Amino acid sequence: MGDFLLIVFIIFTIVASIIYAQQNYTGNTVMSCKGINGTGTTASFLYSCNGEKHSCRAFLIFRSHTPYNSVSSISKLLSSDPDEIVHINNISRSEFLDQNQELIVPVNCSCSGQYYRADTSYVIPSKYDTYFTIANNTYQGLSTCSALVHENIYNTLDLVLGLNLRVPLRCACPTRDQTRNGVKYLVTYLVTWGGNVSTISAQFSVSSQSTAYANGLSENSVLNPFTTILIPLPKEPSSFQTRTIKRAQTEIFYPSKHKISYISLFIGVGIGVSLAVLCFTLFIVLKHKKENERCEVLGKGREGKQNWNLPEHVLENIVGMDQMIKVYEFEELVAATENFSSRRRLSNYVYKGVLRGKLLAIKEMRTDIYKEVKFHAKINHFNLISLTGVCKHHQLSYLVFEFMENGSLKEWLFKDDNLEAQSWNCRICIALDIADGLDYIHNFTAPAYVHNNISSNRILLNRDLRAKISNFSLARSADCEGKTSSSMKFAEGRNGYLAPEYLQTGQVTPKIDIYAFGIVLLEIITGKGAVFEQDGKELLLSETVLGIMDEQSKIQELTDTRLEVKHPLGYIIQQTDLVLRLVKLCVACLVTEPERRPSAAEIISTLIKIQSDVQN
Structure with a gap:
């Protein structure tokens, strides 16, 4: 009997592997x-x-x-x-x-x-749209x-004009x-x-x-x-x-009822249930085994114990997991950047250049790139910067990213003669893009991640002013939540973006990204930096705003003057309600207790409601 069961199990395993080796068409x-x-x-x-x-x-x-x-x-x-x-x-x-x-x-x-x-997103253009x-x-x-x-x-009945769907x-x-x-x-x-x-x-x-x-x-x-x-x-x-289909395909097809053999149905269900149990068991075992390994590897990157000077064949293996990430020759980078000339420099270690016919951004790295490359190989979201290639040359490594025409959000906010910066709707769309990117890494990657370095310098804007989060060198798995090290504490001092729990204990959770997002949103509203000068003093934007929350007139005064809307007769139309709603969202992101801060999904929902009321 035992041998018979063993044979059955072997046959089942083979059948299951065949079934699992393909995507079954379900009509x-x-x-x-x-x-x-x-x-x-x-x-x-x-x-x-x-x-x-x-x-x-x-x-x-x-x-x-x-x-x-x-x-x-x-x-x-x-x-x-x-x-x-x-x-x-x-x-x-x-x-x-x-x-x-x-x-x-x-x-x-x-x-x-x-x-x-x-992943993509869709803004509902009609009140007649449904999920179907x-x-x-x-x-x-x-x-x-x-x-x-x-x-x-959103519930099916709650779909309204202007909602941004994932x-x-x-x-x-x-x-x-x-x-x-x-x-x-x-x-x-x-x-x-x-x-x-x-x-x-x-x-x-x-x-x-x-x-x-x-x-x-x-x-x-x-x-x-x-x-x-x-x-x-x-x-x-x-x-x-490709071809052009002559018959229009806009008519919705409603499924017909087919007769199904009950025997086939029972066999299919039996195999499916058995396979599900087997896969679930294997998943639990592997997850338990890999969890500590993943936390250990991520922790090493932060503490500087991991060797970032990777041999060439190791680099090939890393990027080989994703055919979108290419390995460039150093000579290609030299030619693309005119030997890394100042004319091609975008910032201290970032250059622009044309590689294989495409304009890209090339970042020189003097630290470990292993973790960042592995992270980019796992993610896929429009609001996260795309890593297109890597290169290693002697002691230096290079990351090649998609080119973002409008630079960083910080540069864009402080740019002179910036007509787009006068639009509330444009700024709220940028905030929505950032929140979408955070929601993805917090909830839709396996494992979930914490960016751990959100700031207006890390948000890049493309030619259409769509925002993408960049610089994932400090990103770490949310599965390692609570596992901190002394080297992480006080990492960047008092830069205006760091959550209080991070400053005090080095605690890293998705809520520190939410805190930093609150600061970035304040920058979007006020046009001021996270740390700014006023009357010769250096002030924190968060403390300044929190200190005047009970005085609505002062909040209005703090708003970027480029966002003022003038009536045809010449006077300024007050937008106190809009500003207050946005500032209250910022304040919710900045509360001291991490668990009381909203999630990225809740931020998205709030911003969409505010956006629907913006007329400009």
Whole structure:
């Protein structure tokens, strides 16, 4: 009997590994907004994290439709680089696309929890929008209704004009077996009427067997329109593989009822439950084993015990986990920066240069880069700066980042003749971007992280004034909460951003980021630095604002004068209510007790409500 059970277990393990080695196509269940629990429902939710890599470069096929019929509008909708879209699709940045023209959109696909995702955000433009229409019409099935419900704090009936929603997009990385068979990329493709495995595979010049395996299908399986499948490719897709769909795809498809064999259903459920128990057990064991290792490694980076002078092959292994991070030759950096000339210098150790046809920022590092590179290999969010490459040369290392045209938030706030700085709405959008980035690292990475160095210098602005958090050299795992070291205490002195618990005990939790965010928001409101001079004295912005909270007139006086709104007759329109609401949010972030400070998600909710009332 024992031998029989052992054989059954071995067979089950083999079957389970085959099932887990692919993303199972679940048909019309992706159309449902119901039936999710705390983690979603497998492939009906997003694609499972069963690939060989934690993150990778992936591609989405998006079909242009009004108002998303230009590179600019589509790149913003999907949080993708417009220059990459232009290059890979061989189109002009300014041209308007034909209706239902297929466009290849590159994204960073990363594992967050149990699921792969590429993150973007969506501001609701119509009172008629629902989670269902956003997922299936706006995003064309590249997200799902259940994923949107799970991702956002708003009830379906609470969706109103102006709300900023988090949108996880369906993407995946190749499994180990696929990689061995030459698959380097997966494309998320929306099935249309009459679509089948053979015709879709032929469009991308791949075998039907390969596509069927990637989706847990047979070559003759029936595909439902308005659902997605994954196309495995040995190289990046090209514009020759896209087409224009003649039939409009705006009609919403409602799932039909299919007869299912009860025997198949019971077998499927039995295997699924057994596999879930097995995976959960392994997850607990591995998590327990790795938790201390992760905290130990992160702690070493802070204490300076870890050797940052990494051998070249180790560096290759680190960045090899993410095909979006390249290894550059030092000679390339020299040529791009004109031998690191002063003309190319952006700040003390940061230069700009064109690398392989793209304008990027190159940062010279004299400290350990291991932890920062590993961190960037795990994250994928529009409001976090993207690390595109690394280089090591003798005792120095270099990190190559996306280029941010408008520099730091601090520079932007104090720049002369800055017309955009006169807009309340622009400043609130920047604050929302920062809060979105913090919410992601606090709640949607595995493990959760603390930035530990938030300031207006660490917030960078792109050409569209979208904010991205940078400089993760001091980031540490929130799983190591409470595990502090004396070397962390009083690390940067009295710089105006440090939470009281950090100054007193070196305690590092997500709440120290919230405290620092409160200071940055005060800078956005007042146009003053965290530490500023007044009447020859050096003052802390936080203490100054907290000291006048009971005097509304003084709070209004402290507001950046560039934000004054003038009536056509010439007098200044007082905006006391708006200023007070924002300042109260700052004060909530600055309370002494960390547990009383709001979460990043609560900050986002508050800012969205304030933003909806801003007319300027």
